[in-house]
Every structure is written in structure tokens, then in C-alpha cells.
Amino acid sequence: MELILSSKQHLQAKYGHEGFLALHAKMEELQAALSQDESLCRPPGKTTTPGARPEKGLPSALIYVDDANSLAPYRLRPVNPAQPQAIKTLLDRLERRLAAKKQAPCYFLIVGGDDIIPFHRLPNPIADATWDDDRAVYSDNGYASRDKEYVVPERALGRLPDGQSPDPTLLLAQLDTAIAGHKKRAAAALRTLGYSARIWRTPANKVYQPIAGGRRLHTSPPQTVVSFKRAWLDGARLLYFNLHGLVDKEMWYGQEGEDYPLAFSPNLVDGVNVRGTVVASEACYGAHTIGKDPPTSIALRFLRCGAACFLGSTCRSYGQPKEPGEADLLVLYFLQYVLHRLPVGDALLKAKIDYAKRQIRHQGLLDEDDQKTLLEFVLYGDPSFCLPDQRR
């Protein structure tokens, strides 16, 4: 089962009654598409999710966390939609009720951004502000965990973020993308793009090569926002970015020495086919969407243009200069699972578990920046989406 979660009060307050009705209808359309999804996309091996995905069609439930009617069938009471902890507790109870009916959810989809269903504000494991000044880590691990230990999640979860605009178009577009992802799709050639700051080309190549299909990694410099060719994006189904990001800027930057050229902008996504594309970015604040809209967020621009999902960090992220580390490893594991046609929610869940285990084996412990990496990477998109059959 896929559990679709949102807040009726917050959707109505932000988008008005008409906007809410349009979104509700679209969520019901997604439920219909899920129920008719004939794709077989069984995760290889054991998963940590309690539910098993049926071979044909995925049942679903649409729950408004603050609506008594929506929760009545589960004998649960509405909660304050502004309180992530209350929503998490409700989710835990709901999952137990569904599991008792042998309908345990295997995917969780949050519909709305921070002002609809808020991110958990978790303490930054790097609490020394002289080193890392992110006061809190915006995370969905709170919802993806069954207990109070949020570092390692247990649920395959994604979110459809909305911008700050009261226009529901962005959210409707993402729901349309999710619906399309559950309709029959023809096998397609798998084109990829890798784009990194030149200073990180060595670890970036190690992340990109397993998915590259013989293509070479682009770097900035020499590429800049001016020389970058939109054709590289057009029709690519897996996009990998390893660039600098700033919390209050819409651009991503390259680096070589003291040179930080403008490498990528939201405008580059316009007019190219990114429908059904999986995007993974290591940039600091690449998935920071609070107070942003598609013109000021590359993540939101990709999603508005039809990308199936965006994996990125809500805060300052970390990597290593010569070998893949932290964000590089997490993204590497994620992309490998996606390439093997695991649903993107499962891909992130397994990537986080693999990353945590690898760091413990190599370092003897999960240190502060490992914990932060696990908390700050979020998945935007329907977690049950997976790539169609591919032709290389």
C-alpha cells in the first residue's frame, strides 16, 4: 500500500477551496493510477519495509492528518498539522492499524512542502557552530523512522514539495508526474548526465561511471552556465550533479582553485524534456525549498518541468577530495539502486542503510557529518516511481 499524506487545513488555507478540490481530485487520480500499475518492480533481496508490494497494482490510502472524516476508518483522531512530532506519532499509529489489517504501507508520500506538512527540525549533529552553522537539519527522517532514533530510517518515503506561491500549479504538476509514472511506459534508451565542480572530478567520476553508460563527466570550469548545452539534459533519464550550492541563491557553482564560476541555473531546465527523469544532487542546500519557487530553486524547477524525483540536501553537505565520501557515497548508492529499477523510495532507504553500515565498517563509528548526511538528504517525488525498462 502507498499512504498519501497531507493537511486539509493547510492546503485549504494556502490554495483556497477551489485549489484544494483540484488537488484532492488529482490525489484520487493518483490513487487510481497506483491501483492500475502493472509494472513489476520487486526490490531484489530483503527489504526493511513491512509490506510487500503486490505484483499488480498498488492499493493506497489518502489521509489528511487534520481531518476527522479521513481518520475515522482507522479510529484515529486528527492532529495539529503544524507539529511534525504529532504527525509522526499519528503515522506510527496508522501504520500499526493498517498492518493489523494486513495492509501495511510500503510507500509513504507527503503531499506539500514545509508549510503543508512541516519538515522535522532536528538538532544538527555538528552542533559546533564554528564549524557548521546550520542551526537545525530540515529532515523527513522523522516521518521515515518508526522510533525516535531518526538517523537511520525504516520507511520508503517521498514528498511533493510546493513553493511559497498560493498557485497550486506546481503541486498539480508533480501529481501529474506521479500519475504518469504509474502508467504503462515504453522501454526507453537510458541517457545520463554527470556534471561536477572540476575540483571534485575524481570522486565525481567514481560516482558517475557506474551509471554513465560510457558518457563522460562534464565539469565546471571549463563549463559555465553560458556554455552548458541544454541538449545534454534533453531526454536524459538520470542526472547527477556535484556542484556548490548556497542557501540563498538559485544557482549552483563550479570550482577550480579560487575560481567559482556559475555552473547551473533554474533557467537551463526550461524547454528541455526532463519528464520522468531522476535527478540527484550533492550540492549544499540543493533541496532547500522553504520560501522558494521554481524560479529560485533548481529542485523545484526540475519538478515543475516533469522530473520524476529529486534527491538533494536541505542543508550544508559534505564530501571528500579524492575518494567518494559522505554525500558522494549516498548518491552513488542511490543511483545504483535506481539504475537497477528499484523504486526511488526504496533506493534512498537502502542507500542510507548501506551508507551508515559502510561508514561504521570503515571508520569504526558514525561521526557527526555522517549523521548529518543521513538526516539532510530528502527525496522529492513519488517513492514508488521506478525507471522504465531501459535500452542502453
Add this chain to the structure above:
Amino acid sequence: MTATKTPRMEQIKRQVVKLYPDMAGVEPTLVTRQKPASPAVYKKLDLPQPHSVAIEQSQYIYVFKKTVQTADGASFQRIVRAVVSKEGKLIRTTTSK
């Protein structure tokens, strides 16, 4: 806390600058280590709890921090973190994206 200018520290700085030439001239700061992950994390992963405390106590973290400017005039903090053993050996470095 500012790192002392010991010969060992100079050696660490040289190693870091070799990996990150743009950090030349930056004085590192010794930062406080936080708590390691809780035992519940290891239980979730089906792994035995390592001797994290012993490992933590045998390591120091030095942070190299520098304000840099992008081509469009924005400025941001570039951070390099160096994990150093008690013996002064550079174990690993990480850098902000």
C-alpha cells in the same frame, strides 16, 4: 579554540593544503566533538556497537574555514574538516559542497 603552532600542526596543515590548495594560509580551529551515534542506531543496523567513545577520544578535529566569493559576487563559507589522530596523523578530510 585556535590550534597551537606545533611542528605536528604545521605538518597537518601542509597535508591539508596539498589536498586543498585554496586553504593555504588558513589557520585551523580545533573543534569540539559531539556525541557519537546512539546505541539504538547500531541496533537498527544489526551491527554491534563499536567502541565509538574510544575512537572519538583518540581523534581530534581541525576545521579550516574560509570565506570565498563566487563569479556573481555571492560569498560563502568553504569548510574543510580534518580528522587527526592523537599521534598527529591525518586520518581523513571532508569538505563542504
